[in-house]
Amino acid sequence: MSQVVYITLEQPTPNHIEYILKSQTDWIHPHLIESVDPVKGRQIRASEHIPKGTCVLIDHPYAIIPVVDDPATNDDLICSNPACNRRSPRHSGRFSCSNSCIADVAWCSSACRDADKARHDFECTWLKRYADPIRKKWGEYDFGMLWVIVRLLASRHTEPEPQKDNVVPTSQRLKRGWAGIESLCGSVDTWPHEQVRSWTTLLKKYLQNSPVLPHGFSSDQVLHLVCQEEANSFGLYPRETGIFPPPQPAVDRGEQFAAAVYPTAAMANHSCVPNMTHKPDEDGRMIFTASRDILPGQECCISYFDLTKYTDLASRREHLRKSFKFTCQCDRCTSEEPVEENDDWTSMPMMDL
Numbered sequence: 417m418s419q420v421v422y423i424t425l426e427q428p429t430p431n432h433i434e435y436i437l438k439s440q441t442d443w444i445h446p447h448l449i450e451s452v453d454p455v456k457g458r459q460i461r462a463s464e465h466i467p468k469g470t471c472v473l474i475d476h477p478y479a480i481i482p483v484v485d486d487p488a489t490n491d492d493l494i495c496s497n498p499a500c501n502r503r504s505p506r507h508s509g510r511f512s513c514s515n516s517c518i519a520d521v522a523w524c525s526s527a528c529r530d531a532d533k534a535r536h537d538f539e540c541t542w543l544k545r546y547a548d549p550i551r552k553k554w555g556e557y558d559f560g561m562l563w564v565i566v567r568l569l570a571s572r573h574t575e576p577e578p579q580k581d582n583v584v585p586t587s588q589r590l591k592r593g594w595a596g597i598e599s600l601c602g603s604v605d606t607w608p609h610e611q612v613r614s615w616t617t618l619l620k621k622y623l624q625n626s627p628v629l630p631h632g633f634s635s636d637q638v639l640h641l642v643c644q645e646e647a648n649s650f651g652l653y654p655r656e657t658g659i660f661p662p663p664q665p666a667v668d669r670g671e672q673f674a675a676a677v678y679p680t681a682a683m684a685n686h687s688c689v690p691n692m693t694h695k696p697d698e699d700g701r702m703i704f705t706a707s708r709d710i711l712p713g714q715e716c717c718i719s720y721f722d723l724t725k726y727t728d729l730a731s732r733r734e735h736l737r738k739s740f741k742f743t744c745q746c747d748r749c750t751s752e753e754p755v756e757e758n759d760d761w762t763s764m765p766m767m768d769l
């Protein structure tokens with residue numbers, strides 16, 4: 417993503433430039449370290465005390481799509497320029513695709529549209545040809561999933577090769593950019609066979625490497641990317657997710673307006689007693705904030721769902737299994753598990769003292 421093009425805008429307002437430049441900066445708290453849990457996989461931990469209220473992570477999406485009903489009239493559509501991602505209300509004068517691909521694609525200014533040309537050219541013909549048939553035949557969810565994949569490939573396509581002096585030192589623990597996407601969890605064999613078959617059909621029909629979408633990836637590589645995307649994408653909501661204990665009366669997080677994949681934020685595991693909240697900022701960046709003091713060695717977790725909606729162990733686990741395909745092993749769930757009959761002292765192995 418270019419970092420200089422925006423300061424050569426025809427008539428940039430100072431605020432807009434400041435805003436775009438600001439959106440180039442991500443942040444990883446220096447006390448965050450990566451480790452691996454035998455059950456949950458990769459995780460992030462605090463190496464030292466992180467006080468309540470601290471900003472722990474700011475991560476820019478590698479791919480983001482708007483998720484709104486009736487995009488032509490919706491004020492929550494986001495600017496398609498990945499360096500901007502601002503909400504673009506109709507009254508502020510939106511700019512649409514000159515090739516009229518789909519109404520979901522819009523920019524907040526002509527400068528953002530021009531700056532985004534190379535990336536959007538990658539997806540434009542594909543959107544124009546396939547968006548409508550996919551929506552009609554497979555529905556909004558599958559269309560959104562395929563569009564996120566196309567945008568991941570588009571970002572990869574336009575990501576500059578790392579300059580020698582830009583190479584991220586190995587001491588920087590959390591991977592970013594395409595390297596972060598490649599390291600996401602979600603291999604093919606973690607998904608049900610039926611699901612993988614359905615994705616394979618979709619990919620064969622709509623995402624084959626062709627002049628419409630010149631990505632250069634094999635079908636197996638794209639299938640792997642789908643598995644990763646499905647295990648790691650975030651829904652974007654206007655208010656915070658994961659306030660614990662849930663406020664009384666309950667405040668929900670509002671209507672989802674976008675979906676995105678974040679290379680670094682995707683490292684956070686779920687907990688039903690999270691110590692971080694998450695919320696997108698006005699640039700679509702994901703912000704993690706410590707919601708209580710996090711002690712050295714503790715895992716830093718978010719909640720993947722609205723904790724006011726699913727409260728008891730059974731409904732939380734059921735929701736996570738259905739929507740995220742794993743059985744929650746957080747501290748709260750494991751401590752609320754009923755004690756199995758054979759867990760009592762009579763079945764304990766005898767110790768040789």
Ligand SMILES: C[S@@+](CC[C@H](N)C(=O)[O-])C[C@H]1O[C@@H](n2cnc3c(N)ncnc32)[C@H](O)[C@@H]1O
Pocket residue numbers: 455456457458459599600601647648682683684685686687740741742743744745746
């Ligand atoms: C967004 S990724 C989180 C990072 C992941 N652990 C990794 O290795 O990259 C989500 C995946 O992490 C695992 N996970 C996250 N929270 C978990 C939890 N509370 N209990 C068990 N597994 C969890 C599940 O495999 C889930 O599909």
